[in-house]
Amino acid sequence: MSARPLVLLTNPMHPEPQARLAAHADVRLAPATDAQTLARAALDADIVIVRAPLPPEALAGARLRGAIRHGAGVDMIPVEEASRLGIAVANVPGVNAVSVAEYAVGQIIALTHRLRRIDATLRAEGWAAARALTDGTHEVAGRTIGIVGLGAIGREVARICHFGLGAKVLGARRSDAPMPDHVEPETLEDLFARSDVVVLACPLNESTRGLVGAGLFGRMKPGSYLVNVARGPVVDEAALIAALTDGPLAGAALDVFAEQPLPAASPLLAMPHVILSAHLAGLTDDAMRRMGEGAVDQALQLLRGELPRHLFNPEAEVAIRARLQELGPR
Incomplete structure (x- = not known):
């Protein structure tokens, strides 16, 4: 296991919150956003920050503790599969x-x-x-x-x-x-x-x-x-x-x-x-910074073994807490 946790980004994020995240974890940008590439890239990730549709196979990694939507809508994340596995799903509502x-x-x-x-x-x-x-x-x-x-x-x-x-x-x-x-x-x-x-x-x-x-x-x-x-x-x-x-x-x-x-x-x-327009209404520099900060805040919570502030699948809280306890803080 890497000495530092790994956070996978499906797409780039604002450089300021990314720099803050990089002080606590290795940050890797997925080379592409097709389902096969994302599934492979997420295998050794502790957290995935999501801006592209995440296939259920991307949740198979043994270290994965959370999938955080860089934004509000979680239709890009297979929530039911994450809940079944005890993986936290979080989002950043309202900031865009x-x-x-x-x-x-x-x-x-x-x-x-x-x-x-x-x-x-x-x-x-x-x-x-x-x-x-x-x-x-x-x-x-x-x-x-x-x-x-x-x-x-x-x-x-x-x-x-x-x-x-x-x-x-x-x-x-x-x-x-x-x-x-x-x-x-x-x-x-x-x-x-x-x-x-x-x-x-x-x-x-x-x-x-x-x-x-x-x-x-x-x-x-x-x-x-x-x-x-x-x-x-x-x-x-x-x-x-x-x-x-x-x-x-x-x-x-x-x-x-x-x-x-x-x-x-x-x-x-x-x-x-x-x-x-190309699904960009919420992608101003201001909103991207706020969404990035919200995603990083919750990534750091998960790495500490805490529930994220905007947990989207609270019905799986018992399983999520058990998985976090098993994985331990990073």
Whole structure:
């Protein structure tokens, strides 16, 4: 066994928290993020910090004590298998909420003001053609923004839209947790029917996979918009493409997709009224530093034999404590 513990990174992290981690452990960057490479690279790791889908085989190492999501959503980690093995799963919730919310609000403005199409038209066709596109553009003030998922990201989007832009905000969430006073609770169906812009900010799980399909798109107003900063599989992508082609959607801003990277043959790439980005809404330098610090804090807790602050699989706590005790502090 190495004299120092080994922490595997599936992808690079911010250099400042990585340097802090390197004072306590050997830090290794996986040479690739395919399932076979990650499984092989994790065999002798004490901890894996996860920014790419982790296959169940990557949990087979005898020394592994934790898989820490560099971010909030743990759909990249096989949680059930980790729990069965007594391996802690942790995440860093909320720290990229401002970055993702700013992205979402920026896209709301870009869509309602047709900024992407105006920019492209000005460059290709000139001044007059670009100015003509302002017909039918809208202010966000006074419009209705519907938010699906009122976690840290959804609440921040709601705050900016209500207090910053003067929009009416509707919210739908699966839990019974209270909503902020400036968010009107609404059923999912009526939220889609009433909103000028719908923002998806919910987690991906079995209850949200395929949540948004032809039925909900069919309830939306003609000329409405969709912004997805949740996960691609929350949306039926074929139904989305149909809604963008035949209505009612006037446009969409998508940071996430059913298949990532987005295939070169995707019809979305040919749609000028769709703004696309590469799952990067939460990857500002500020958010990356905070996510890295949160991941390192919990890695050091696990190396000391402690439970991580944001343990995601507490139902396996007994097995996790037993495994940590067996492995001992590093």
